[in-house]
Amino acid sequence: MAVTTTPRRFPEGFLWGAATAAHQIEGSPMADGAGPSIWTRFAHTPGMTVNGDTGDVACDHYNRWKEDVALMASLGLKAYRFSVSWSRILPEGTGRVNQKGLDFYSRLVDELLSKGIEPLLTLYHWDLPAALDDRGGWLNRDIADWFAEYGSVMYRALDGRVKKWVTLNEPWVVTDGGYLHGALAPGHRSKYETPIASHNLMRAHGAAVKAYREIGKHEIGLVVNIEPKYAATESAADLAATKRAHAYMNEQYLDPAILGHYPPELKNEIFGDAWPEWADEDYALIKQKLDFIGINYYTRSVTQATDSYPLKAGAVRQKLGTYTETGWEVFPQGLTDLLVWAKDRYGNIPTYITENGAAFFDPAVAEEGRVRDPLRMGYLKKHLTAIRDAIDQGCDIRGYMVWSLLDNLEWSLGYSKRFGIVHVNYGTQERTPKDSARWYSKAIASHGASI
């Protein structure tokens, strides 16, 4: 008997797109009256990035935005997730608006819409205006008002043309990288600053959502990077470490945003006396109704007890695992597990996979103009299948944004890691769609049936 398999189709209206971030692709950080960001400063500080790489040129998207939108259209993208550089809009972070900065994003949005590509706009993707960092940045409680002011400028300018807004990209990485371990801008290393920065990020998120409800008429959400933690053994120590790691990365941001409280492990088992007592009005500000959440998924972590500070937990490399160029295990089942966990904990809020992708060593562009990246194609296939499985288990997944459209500046790792489905020759700025881009185009055109 012939076995008929229904095509692995995705829900009607599933939003197929790709994601980038301002500082990673735009270049020209100081053009047209923009102010410096903490990443302009950090990357120009000797030793902070691989090879001293900076965002001064990047993918020159600030000048090539029109051709990049044409490229997105040629791939059949239905959506494009990008971020706005706060210091292009408000060079001092607050007060004076730089109209030329606003005009850049207005033109970009109009071009996207003219090609039938839906814009998803992230207000904050790590590039804080340096002028605000000089005033304490995420350590200054006033930043909730500064961020709401910036958001309001953007809402008034673009709401309606932009119908899906994101306040923050990955508050966990901003805090863990920028304030605890110092690998990311502004490069602090303080157990005491970390909870304060994290809490102010969430207060700012709440203030920006509140401001949106006054001005906007569409949708706004929060994007988090979460990563399933699996205990390395059933020992009490490893189980406790796994619980701490899960609370610290996966619950720390969605819990206050949606449930109105932090996981108790943060104070009781991780930060201790470094965890301040927060006022009730802070929790009320943070807990604002969200229209959607964005989940950025890259990998899992098999977790054991370690003497790491202050988490006392760490990942165990899997002997039989497959790893990407950034040292992350390829584990698509983790995405299914995580989406089901989020559905059960947070009430099946409409969810977008706002980032998913991998850096593999890509060959140079072949003479016939091809870039063969079978490992990336396999990664995308497996993770889209994992999303299908989560949908079959009742998760309300509305779309998928591959990270990333273009090879780009991988923060402190500079240009040494390539996540793009489109290859960028940084010398000539030539874009070459990789095999994974061709594969992704087919997946979009077939609503996932070709996966």
Ligand SMILES: N=[N+]=NCCCCNC(=O)[C@@H]1[C@H]2[C@H](O)[C@@H](O)[C@H](O)[C@@H](CO)[C@@H]12
């Ligand atoms: N172990 N381990 N864990 C993996 C933890 C992942 C944390 N990094 C991210 O999620 C960043 C996100 C960022 O938005 C983008 O701007 C970055 O370019 C990508 C790629 O790095 C990802």
